[in-house]
Amino acid sequence: MAEYTPFGDRAEWADVEPVLQDDGPNPVVRIAYTPQFSAHSSSPQKSSISTPNYTCWHFRRACIDALEADLQAELAFTADVARESPKCYQVWYHRQAIVERAGSADAELAFTAEILAEDAKNYHAWSHRQWSIKTFDLWDHEDEYVESLLDLDVRNNSAWNEKFFVWTSGGTAQPADLAASLQAHIDATIARIRRAPNNEAAWNFLYGILEHAIAHGAEGAAPAAATTAASIADLADSYIASAPLRAFLVRAYTMLLEPDADRLAAASQLAANLATSLDTLRAKYWNFRIAQIDEQIAALPSAA
Amino acid sequence: MGCYVNRNEFEYWVTEHLRMSGVYWAVAGLAGLDALDQLPSAPLLEFVDKCYDAQIGGYAGNVGHDVHLLYTLSAVQIAAIYDELDRIDADAVAAYVASLQQADGSFVGDKWGEVDTRFSYCALCTLALLGRLDAIDVDAAVAFVASCRNFDGGFGAVPGAESHAGQVFCCVAALAIGGGMAHVDQDLLGWWLAERQVPIGGLNGRPEKLPDVCYSWWILSATSILDRTHWMDAGKLRDYILSCQDWETGGIADRPGDWVDVFHTFFGIAGLALLGCGGLTLIDPVYALPEAVVLRLGLPRLFSVPPPLAINIE
Numbered sequence: 001m002a003e004y005t006p007f008g009d010r011a012e013w014a015d016v017e018p019v020l021q022d023d024g025p026n027p028v029v030r031i032a033y034t035p036q037f038s039a040h041s042s043s044p045q046k047s048s049i050s051t052p053n054y055t056c057w058h059f060r061r062a063c064i065d066a067l068e069a070d071l072q073a074e075l076a077f078t079a080d081v082a083r084e085s086p087k088c089y090q091v092w093y094h095r096q097a098i099v100e101r102a103g104s105a106d107a108e109l110a111f112t113a114e115i116l117a118e119d120a121k122n123y124h125a126w127s128h129r130q131w132s133i134k135t136f137d138l139w140d141h142e143d144e145y146v147e148s149l150l151d152l153d154v155r156n157n158s159a160w161n162e163k164f165f166v167w168t169s170g171g172t173a174q175p176a177d178l179a180a181s182l183q184a185h186i187d188a189t190i191a192r193i194r195r196a197p198n199n200e201a202a203w204n205f206l207y208g209i210l211e212h213a214i215a216h217g218a219e220g221a222a223p224a225a226a227t228t229a230a231s232i233a234d235l236a237d238s239y240i241a242s243a244p245l246r247a248f249l250v251r252a253y254t255m256l257l258e259p260d261a262d263r264l265a266a267a268s269q270l271a272a273n274l275a276t277s278l279d280t281l282r283a284k285y286w287n288f289r290i291a292q293i294d295e296q297i298a299a300l301p302s303a304a
Numbered sequence: 305m306g307c308y309v310n311r312n313e314f315e316y317w318v319t320e321h322l323r324m325s326g327v328y329w330a331v332a333g334l335a336g337l338d339a340l341d342q343l344p345s346a347p348l349l350e351f352v353d354k355c356y357d358a359q360i361g362g363y364a365g366n367v368g369h370d371v372h373l374l375y376t377l378s379a380v381q382i383a384a385i386y387d388e389l390d391r392i393d394a395d396a397v398a399a400y401v402a403s404l405q406q407a408d409g410s411f412v413g414d415k416w417g418e419v420d421t422r423f424s425y426c427a428l429c430t431l432a433l434l435g436r437l438d439a440i441d442v443d444a445a446v447a448f449v450a451s452c453r454n455f456d457g458g459f460g461a462v463p464g465a466e467s468h469a470g471q472v473f474c475c476v477a478a479l480a481i482g483g484g485m486a487h488v489d490q491d492l493l494g495w496w497l498a499e500r501q502v503p504i505g506g507l508n509g510r511p512e513k514l515p516d517v518c519y520s521w522w523i524l525s526a527t528s529i530l531d532r533t534h535w536m537d538a539g540k541l542r543d544y545i546l547s548c549q550d551w552e553t554g555g556i557a558d559r560p561g562d563w564v565d566v567f568h569t570f571f572g573i574a575g576l577a578l579l580g581c582g583g584l585t586l587i588d589p590v591y592a593l594p595e596a597v598v599l600r601l602g603l604p605r606l607f608s609v610p611p612p613l614a615i616n617i618e
Contacts, residue, residue, distance in 0.1 A: 055369045096418070126466060208455030
């Protein structure tokens, strides 16, 4: 900042007539102006030293509105800042505000994909992407995009969350649509699980879609859940070290499927295996579950 | 407090906009060590006063900046710690916070800003500390937070957004303050939070991510409110936090060997206390204030901590 030259003293600004700031008698946003902090084009300069500064982004938007500035140029500027500071909340909100003003999110999927190519779990990029998809009805190719990310990194929890988001909130989220696509989703997820059997994200997704389909009355969802649990149980011997596989079965046997004596007994054994060997870090959780399962067993009609 | 006084350091300027939160982290961290007397309170409270915008009724992150809900909460927390809530114009702040509530019950962070469940927490906590929850539609606030619950039991920043342990803290504490704990599947969320512990003992914020000391606070706060802290391996987590302390400066970093900061130092100290490590003052995980402060304000105790660990922190 030592070599700072005020805009009014710069050759390239010589033909610009300065407009003095007038906030009126009761300004909504009172800004403590410094000599540098005095025009629209100075705000990116300030941004470069302090991108998370809420004040300068407000000021920038106020200028854009007042000047009816070129929104495409602003999107390009915002993209540059986001590339440099992809974890800054304010730049993403600013971009959203500009996209709203522009009335089009045509560039947003490509832009967020570019940021996510650098950091596939960037929370702000994902939020912005979801907002764009929801607001401008851009669901059509999102599942393909998510699949391409999972091909690169099957452990990307953000991508699995997006997959769930598309399936449950998109244009094909009615019970009939859920029923029609459920089995394909189950099969594809199990295929990915076979490649990474300790991947918590995929297991959560698998349980999540079954639970969602059942809860929303998708036809055939309960039998599909039972078949899925049976095929997962068949995999147990092949993946003897997979804690999440066993955790999935415990949940399925005790909460997703109709609990019967066989399922509850199996759940208890699986939980014991987790507590004592596969997941000792959370032994106290599994012991809690074993006690819960015991109560479920005691409450079975046949046990009375 | 190095970042507060050393104006020649780069960090001083890049954290300029959040100085208020920096003061809060430092003061709350000292309170956690029962060492508040290490800093003179007068200049800090003077700084808080200078960040107040009487026209809006909120506090800025620094002198001359715009007010924001994040820093309004920090200001109220700092005043509460020093038993100086009289300095706060509760009516004006309550009206400001209420003005940020949207029709769907959510909150924006400032007059122009984005919606985020972080701001729901800031709003509910600020008003609870001021005894002014009646200023907002609490049921609507609770309903919005509940709408951010995901299939894995966790919570995100907005509906549909990925579960994130930092957001889980905000949402669970907001629901606790708003009387909406019925919206939490305590066992499912408690398990998801316990799953955040990785084999070396630390906690990550999302599946398949690296551990970071800050989650010791976010996650232990949430598990304390859910009464599920005992589902984790407390000894391993304590050892992980201690391995992130720098022996020369005393500060705590995000990971072993990284540079320390006031943010992670506070979260490390507060996390250790929530684990049951002795010799530390408990930070109430709902209001993020020393237990005694919450008691003094007559607010309910909405959490529980596990029995003390065998080894105390000296």
